[in-house]
Every structure is written in C-alpha cells, then in structure tokens.
Amino acid sequence: MDQLNSYLILSAILFSLGLYTVVTRRNAVAILMGVELILNAANINFVAFSKFVTHSLDGHLISVFIIMLAAAEAAVALAIVLNLYNDRRHINVDEANALKQ
Amino acid sequence: MNLNQIMTDLSYFIPEMMLTVILLMVIVFDLFQKAETSIRAGYLALGGLALVTLSLVGQDVSTPTGIFSNMLAVDGFGRYIKLVVTIGAMLVMWMSFNSNELKERRVGEYYVLILTLVLGMFFLASATHLLSIYIALEMVSIMSYLLSGYLKEQMRSNEASIKYVVFGAFSSGILLYGFSLLYGLTGSADIVEIQAALAAGTISPALMLLILVLVLVGFGYKIAAVPFHFWTPDVYEGAPAPITAFLSVAPKAAGFAIIIRFFNVAFSNAGNPNLEAWTALENMNWQAVIGVLSVLSMTVGNVVALQQTNIKRMLAYSSIAHAGYMLLGVVVADQTGIAAILYYAAIYMLMNLGAFFVAIHIKNAFDTEDIEDYQSLGYKAPVLGVLMAIFMFSLTGLPPTGGFVAKFYLFRALIEYGDQYFWLALIGLVNGVISLYYYMRVVKAMYFGKMELPGSVHNAPLNVTILLVILALPLLFGWMIGDPLSAYAQDAVQFFIK
Numbered sequence: 001m002d003q004l005n006s007y008l009i010l011s012a013i014l015f016s017l018g019l020y021t022v023v024t025r026r027n028a029v030a031i032l033m034g035v036e037l038i039l040n041a042a043n044i045n046f047v048a049f050s051k052f053v054t055h056s057l058d059g060h061l062i063s064v065f066i067i068m069l070a071a072a073e074a075a076v077a078l079a080i081v082l083n084l085y086n087d088r089r090h091i092n093v094d095e096a097n098a099l100k101q
Numbered sequence: 102m103n104l105n106q107i108m109t110d111l112s113y114f115i116p117e118m119m120l121t122v123i124l125l126m127v128i129v130f131d132l133f134q135k136a137e138t139s140i141r142a143g144y145l146a147l148g149g150l151a152l153v154t155l156s157l158v159g160q161d162v163s164t165p166t167g168i169f170s171n172m173l174a175v176d177g178f179g180r181y182i183k184l185v186v187t188i189g190a191m192l193v194m195w196m197s198f199n200s201n202e203l204k205e206r207r208v209g210e211y212y213v214l215i216l217t218l219v220l221g222m223f224f225l226a227s228a229t230h231l232l233s234i235y236i237a238l239e240m241v242s243i244m245s246y247l248l249s250g251y252l253k254e255q256m257r258s259n260e261a262s263i264k265y266v267v268f269g270a271f272s273s274g275i276l277l278y279g280f281s282l283l284y285g286l287t288g289s290a291d292i293v294e295i296q297a298a299l300a301a302g303t304i305s306p307a308l309m310l311l312i313l314v315l316v317l318v319g320f321g322y323k324i325a326a327v328p329f330h331f332w333t334p335d336v337y338e339g340a341p342a343p344i345t346a347f348l349s350v351a352p353k354a355a356g357f358a359i360i361i362r363f364f365n366v367a368f369s370n371a372g373n374p375n376l377e378a379w380t381a382l383e384n385m386n387w388q389a390v391i392g393v394l395s396v397l398s399m400t401v402g403n404v405v406a407l408q409q410t411n412i413k414r415m416l417a418y419s420s421i422a423h424a425g426y427m428l429l430g431v432v433v434a435d436q437t438g439i440a441a442i443l444y445y446a447a448i449y450m451l452m453n454l455g456a457f458f459v460a461i462h463i464k465n466a467f468d469t470e471d472i473e474d475y476q477s478l479g480y481k482a483p484v485l486g487v488l489m490a491i492f493m494f495s496l497t498g499l500p501p502t503g504g505f506v507a508k509f510y511l512f513r514a515l516i517e518y519g520d521q522y523f524w525l526a527l528i529g530l531v532n533g534v535i536s537l538y539y540y541m542r543v544v545k546a547m548y549f550g551k552m553e554l555p556g557s558v559h560n561a562p563l564n565v566t567i568l569l570v571i572l573a574l575p576l577l578f579g580w581m582i583g584d585p586l587s588a589y590a591q592d593a594v595q596f597f598i599k
C-alpha cells in the first residue's frame with residue numbers, strides 16, 4: 001500500500017505542476033506541455049491503481065489509449081499553433097485578442 | 102467474448118458502421134474532384150447521412166443492450182440523441198452549400214470532418230465505460246478544433262481555434278485525472294460497476310466532492326456551462342458560421358447525453374432493488390451543485406448577451422443561457438426531467454439553427470453581422486424577417502412557439518419533483534424575462550427601427566427559404582398536432598443498466 005501512495009503522490013505533484021504551467025504560461029506550446037503533464041499524471045494513476053488495487057489490465061489498457069489520443073491531440077494543436085504563427089509571428093495566447101471581449 | 106458475441110454486437114452497430122463506410126467513401130470520392138467540384142463530396146455526405154438516419158429510425162432498441170463488453174450501450178436514449186445529431190448535421194450541411202465563407206475553396210475535407218464529428222457524437226451518446234467516454238469526447242473535441250479553424254487564412258478563425266484547443270485540452274486533462282481517481286476508488290471503469298461501488302458508501306465525502314468537481318470541469322466545458330464557458334463567445338464568433346451553428350447544437354446535445362447518462366447511472370441509486378423511484382446518491386449532493394451551475398449559466402449568459410452587438414456573439418451567449426435551462430432538467434434527472442431535456446434539445450436545435458441560418462444568409466446578402474444593420478430588414482426581406490421573428494420568439498420561449506412548450510416541460514419537471522427546487526423554476530422564469538430584451542432587440546431593429554423603404558424586395562434563394570420554413574413549421578405547429586415529439590421523447594428515456 002505504501003508503494004501505491006508514493007505513485008499517487010508523484011502523480012499529484014505532476015498534476016499540480018501541469019496546472020501551474022497552464023495557468024501561468026502565455027506561450028501556447030508551453031501550455032500544451034502543461035496539459036501533457038496533467039495527462040501523464042492521470043496515466044500514472046491508472047497504471048498504479050491497476051497494479052495495486054484492481055489487479056486487472058483495465059488501467060494499463062486505458063493508459064495506452066490516453067498516450068495515443070494525447071499524441072493525436074498534440075498533432076492537431078501544434079498545427080493550429082503553426083497557423084497562428086503564420087498569421088501573427090508570435091504564439092502568445094494572451095495577445096490573441098482580435099475577437100472583442 | 103468470442104467471435105459469435107462480436108458478430109451479434111456488430112448487428113447493433115449498423116448505423117455507426119454505415120457512417121464509417123460513408124466517411125471513407127467521401128474521402129476517396131473527394132480525391133477525384135477538382136477544387137471547384139469538391140462540393141459534390143458534400144452532396145454525397147448529405148445523402149449518406151440520410152441513409153444513416155433511416156437505419157437509426159429502423160434500429161430495434163426495445164431491449165437496451167450493452168455491446169463490446171459493455172463499452173457502448175444501445176438504448177432508446179442514445180438513439181434519440183443520435184437522431185438529433187444526425188438531423189442537425191444534415192441541416193448544417195444544407196446551409197453550408199449556401200455559405201459564402203466556404204465558396205471558392207476546397208471543401209471535401211470539411212464534410213469529412215463533419216461526418217467524423219457526427220461519428221464521435223454517436224459514441225458519446227452511447228458510451229458506458231470511462232475509456233469509451235474519453236475516446237468519444239476527444240473525437241468530438243479534436244474535430245471541433247479543426248472545424249473552427251477551417252478558414253485558416255483568416256485571423257479570427259485561427260484565434261477561435263487556438264482558444265478552443267487550449268481550453269479543450271486543459272479541461273479534458275482535468276476530466277481524465279478525475280476519471281483516474283474514480284477508477285482507483287471504485288476499482289472499475291464501467292459506469293454501472295462504479296455505481297455499485299459508490300452506493301456502498303465507503304468513500305469519504307471529501308473525495309467524492311473532488312471527483313464531482315473534476316468530472317464537471319470536463320463535461321461542463323463540452324456543454325459550455327458557466328464557469329467553463331470562456332472559450333464559447335470567441336470560438337462562436339471566429340469559426341465559420343455554419344460550424345458555429347453546428348457547435349452550438351450538436352456537441353451540446355451529445356454533451357448533455359453523456360452528463361445525463363453518467364449522473365443518472367453512476368451517481369444514483371439505480372442498482373438498488375429496494376427503491377421504487379430513481380434517487381440521487383445520498384453521500385454526494387450533486388443535484389445542488391448542478392443547480393448552482395444552471396443558475397450561473399442562465400444568468401451570466403442572459404445578462405452578458407444584453408450588451409452584444411454582433412449577432413453571432415449574442416447567439417453564443419444565448420446558447421450558454423440555454424445550456425443553463427437544460428441543466429435545470431439534469432437537476433431532477435428522473436423520467437420527466439430527462440424527457441423534458443430531450444424535448445428541449447430537439448426544439449433548441451430547430452430554433453437555434455434557424456436563427457443562425459438567417460444570420461448566415463444576411464451575412465451573404467448584406468455582408469453584416471451587426472444587429473444595428475438589421476434596420477428595416479423586415480421590409481427589405483419580408484420572408485426572412487418573419488422567419489427570424491419566429492425563431493427569436495421561440496428562443497425567448499413565448500407562446501405559441503415550440504420554445505414555450507419546451508420551457509414549460511422543464512419547469513413542470515422541476516415543480517413536480519418537489520418543493521425544494523421551486524426556486525430554480527422561479528429563477529428560470531426571471532431569466533426568460535431578461536432574455537426577452539435582447540431577442541426582441543433583433544425584432545425591433547427589423548421592424549421598428551429607422552425606416553428606409555427599399556426600392557426592391559430581397560428574397561433568399563429558394564432552397565434557403567425552404568430550409569428555413571422546414572425549421573420554422575415544427576416550432577409553430579408541432580405542439581398543435583398532439584405533440585408527437587413529446588411522446589417520442591418520453592419513450593426514449595430508457596437506459597442500459599446491466
């Protein structure tokens with residue numbers, strides 16, 4: 001059980017770091033990296049619970065799918081960031097304010 | 102799970118398989134088209150969706166079934182949402198053929214993306230496993246990001262897309278973290294088994310609250326409920342107008358489907374044989390939390406909409422307010438409440454698509470999205486003016502339109518549930534009055550503004566007029582002929598529970 005706790009603490013730290021990155025960064029790529037941290041925190045949870053609590057392969061399976069979907073999402077997100085860069089020569093999210101507030 | 106089982110399950114999966122085949126056919130067909138003829142791919146997609154609708158209508162859902170190891174459910178509830186989504190997609194494609202924004206560009210992949218989005222929403226409407234819920238949600242989200250950034254040389258479209266992707270990726274990450282905790286605490290990823298574990302009551306209330314918040318962030322973003330709505334106005338203003346219309350209707354309906362299925366099954370006492378009626382889980386007061394979200398969404402949506410001058414942006418805030426109204430039904434997620442939401446979702450699709458389509462045509466014809474410029478439109482384009490007025494009356498919820506009947510069912514469900522939610526119905530009514538102001542501003546501009554009588558009368562192309570009339574007629578006369586939709590919505594409230 002102690003082992004499980006150390007995994008959960010690791011994932012909680014990763015989650016908090018991800019949250020902090022998303023909230024504080026202006027650069028779109030840095031924000032996406034923060035999102036990756038959050039997703040990987042969830043991954044660690046799934047695998048750890050699967051090994052220590054449920055003793056089934058469900059959690060492993062889910063984490064493989066998450067890795068795949070995170071890659072798909074990152075590909076689309078980076079393409080959109082590239083578009084923004086072509087348009088404005090910067091990728092700062094807080095300066096993207098052509099749409100009125 | 103043997104081969105025979107898979108073959109049996111596949112027979113429940115025919116609409117989805119048809120949709121996949123059509124999607125692939127459109128991709129291949131588009132390869133043989135030049136840019137100027139690529140609209141034909143759209144016609145093929147529209148025809149394909151019509152076939153999918155037929156196969157959905159013919160699907161046998163009399164006994165709710167779980168397929169693919171209970172990853173997905175085939176039941177009346179899922180089918181209803183799928184029908185709403187498919188019909189919405191067909192109407193949006195029809196309007197896309199007439200949109201100036203999409204003229205003179207290659208549009209084959211536009212229709213492919215819409216079809217994929219529809220497929221994602223099919224999965225979302227029937228997902229019963231944490232993994233299938235997440236995959237469906239991502240499928241819907243990623244396609245929405247791409248579609249909202251489709252006009253990639255336009256600054257507005259790019260900006261809409263980047264805002265959508267940042268908010269979307271963030272909230273789906275939060276949702277996933279909540280799912281991982283839920284999985285660890287309950288030991289299962291199937292929502293029926295999760296329900297059994299939660300009902301045992303061994304999990305501390307603080308943890309339950311944490312999970313509730315994390316899950317609500319993810320789902321609330323999908324339906325654009327306050328306080329997860331920040332992306333909505335910008336995305337709706339910047340995206341191509343037909344896509345805005347689609348995003349404000351179909352993913353919202355699918356998002357409500359997953360909220361209802363998740364809360365109604367996982368966070369309830371559904372499995373307890375000793376209880377006659379449906380009740381929420383005792384050790385988690387999510388009904389109050391959803392009630393607060395609903396009040397926030399209605400109030401913020403309506404009050405901010407008062408100040409908008411751009412019609413797309415005004416309709417964006419109005420869609421936030423409508424998400425609030427529909428959340429009222431989630432608070433009392435019993436039989437009447439869910440039937441009321443299903444009814445509302447269909448009526449909302451008709452009136453909101455109608456309002457957006459008129460706005461799209463006015464942008465095509467007069468090149469403006471500003472409500473001020475709708476001056477004396479009622480005389481310049483009489484048919485459009487009357488239709489827009491019908492949609493505005495219906496969005497407000499004035500009798501005798503469908504919008505009134507839909508709101509009536511929602512409030513009735515709240516009041517019938519008991520005294521404790523009477524205040525919610527009251528706040529909903531007050532919000533209806535607030536919304537009267539900004540919807541009527543459009544009507545006022547069209548008919549009572551500065552008069553400039555035009556030399557000639559503008560008429561929309563015949564196919565646009567037909568489309569708008571198709572949307573308006575059920576709103577005006579649907580409830581007079583015995584309200585078949587309401588009966589259909591009530592029949593549709595049946596879930597797959599193992």
